[in-house]
Amino acid sequence: MRTGRWLRAQTARRVRLGALAALAALAVAACAPNAPQTTLDPKGPNAQTISNLIDPVFWVAGIVFVLVEGMAIIFVIKYRDRGDNSPEPVQIHGNSRLEVGWTLIPAAILVAVAIPTIATIFKLSNKPANPINVTVTAHQWWWEYNYPDLGVVTANELHMPVNQPLEIKLVGADVIHSFWVPALAGKTDVVPGQNNHMSMTGSTPGTFLGQCTEFCGLSHANMRLKAFVQSPDEFKAWVEGQRLAATAPPGGSPAEAGLALFAAKGCSGCHTVEGVSAGKVGPNLTHLQTRTSFAGSMFPMNPDKLSAWLQNPPGVKPGSKMPNLNLSGDEISKLVAYLETLK
Ligand code: CUA
Numbered sequence: 001m002r003t004g005r006w007l008r009a010q011t012a013r014r015v016r017l018g019a020l021a022a023l024a025a026l027a028v029a030a031c032a033p034n035a036p037q038t039t040l041d042p043k044g045p046n047a048q049t050i051s052n053l054i055d056p057v058f059w060v061a062g063i064v065f066v067l068v069e070g071m072a073i074i075f076v077i078k079y080r081d082r083g084d085n086s087p088e089p090v091q092i093h094g095n096s097r098l099e100v101g102w103t104l105i106p107a108a109i110l111v112a113v114a115i116p117t118i119a120t121i122f123k124l125s126n127k128p129a130n131p132i133n134v135t136v137t138a139h140q141w142w143w144e145y146n147y148p149d150l151g152v153v154t155a156n157e158l159h160m161p162v163n164q165p166l167e168i169k170l171v172g173a174d175v176i177h178s179f180w181v182p183a184l185a186g187k188t189d190v191v192p193g194q195n196n197h198m199s200m201t202g203s204t205p206g207t208f209l210g211q212c213t214e215f216c217g218l219s220h221a222n223m224r225l226k227a228f229v230q231s232p233d234e235f236k237a238w239v240e241g242q243r244l245a246a247t248a249p250p251g252g253s254p255a256e257a258g259l260a261l262f263a264a265k266g267c268s269g270c271h272t273v274e275g276v277s278a279g280k281v282g283p284n285l286t287h288l289q290t291r292t293s294f295a296g297s298m299f300p301m302n303p304d305k306l307s308a309w310l311q312n313p314p315g316v317k318p319g320s321k322m323p324n325l326n327l328s329g330d331e332i333s334k335l336v337a338y339l340e341t342l343k
Contacts, residue, residue, distance in 0.1 A: 008083075036209045039182040043208060043229070044201045046124060046185040053120045057113055064109065124186065128165035128199045134158070135169045138177035138190040140216060140321060141223035142283055142296040152242040153272070155283035156297045158227045161235035165201040175217065181210035181227045189214055202229030218319030224297035238290070245275045246286045249341045258338025265325055267335070273342065282322060288342040295320070306336045 032038075042048040079089050092098060136158075137144040146153050158181075160166050170179055172192035180187040185200040202208070212223035230238065249255030259276070262268055268277030274286040288294070292301055295317050299305040310332045313322040327335070 037182045043183040043204045050186050131165040131167035134166050137171040139173045141219040143225050150239050153284045157291045159238050161232045162205050165199050168198050170196040177212045177216045178214035180213040183208040187213050205229050222296050222298045246273045254334045254337040255341045258334035303336050
């Protein structure tokens with residue numbers, strides 16, 4: 001006969017197995033051999049300062065977690081109702097030594113964590129010496145970068161020379177966003193009407209991924225960015241390239257027909273191409289082909305992806321402000337030919 005006790009033991013075993021499986025799934029989900037957006041592998045002094053705070057706080061919080069949860073589990077098991085009418089455990093309500101202890105110890109731990117935290121906040125808000133000024137404007141759903149002292153405007157892909165800080169002014173064009181390149185610096189909210197500041201330095205050349213980290217609508221997840229930390233010479237060459245006027249497509253080419261469509265279809269009303277148009281709604285396209293990605297760094301820069309994009313922007317990027325212009329295949333191929341000349 002299967003008794004009630006047998007059934008209870010069976011259920012408890014199932015619950016234990018289920019809990020173990022859930023824990024294992026959680027642990028496995030946290031593993032990533034290739035995590036390009038990690039804050040735990042800092043590549044610049046600002047990110048390093050944050051990492052130096054994360055490590056001790058993690059250990060303090062970890063030890064507290066294990067002690068508190070461990071005791072909770074022990075007590076749940078030890079003092080559970082065994083269904084055998086055993087008496088209630090001894091109650092300790094009113095034990096002032098215990099109560100003072102578990103009030104003072106957490107207070108002391110919080111103070112110990114607060115001191116380095118506040119010091120880090122002040123350290124990160126220091127303005128760097130000899131910075132490059134960049135205004136980062138957050139749009140639904142892409143990033144605009146304006147280097148006012150260098151005369152460069154670009155989108156989604158941020159360039160910076162190694163070991164030289166960027167002093168960033170964050171401007172919100174519509175709703176609240178948050179700018180984050182985990183390997184280089186912490187998150188800072190971009191709030192319309194309130195220009196926040198942050199600084200960021202890359203100490204290792206490389207490409208670092210980032211993204212908007214404040215929910216900002218349908219394509220929040222598609223509001224990505226790349227930061228290129230370059231040697232001073234590479235950065236200088238990039239700046240010089242960005243300052244050139246747009247190249248004119250050769251006469252009689254499909255690209256020239258594309259340029260005509262660029263005006264006729266209204267693209268020029270939203271996009272700037274230096275010397276051609278002055279639209280401010282979408283990204284500046286003057287040197288589009290110097291970028292490796294487009295549409296909030298969502299797609300790699302190639303003719304196929306550009307064609308798919310022109311065919312139906314909101315279809316490939318939910319909520320895209322760029323409308324579906326119902327272009328024909330012929331118009332799309334001419335426009336893409338033109339976009340391909342914007343080097
Ligand atoms: Cu912008 Cu989320």
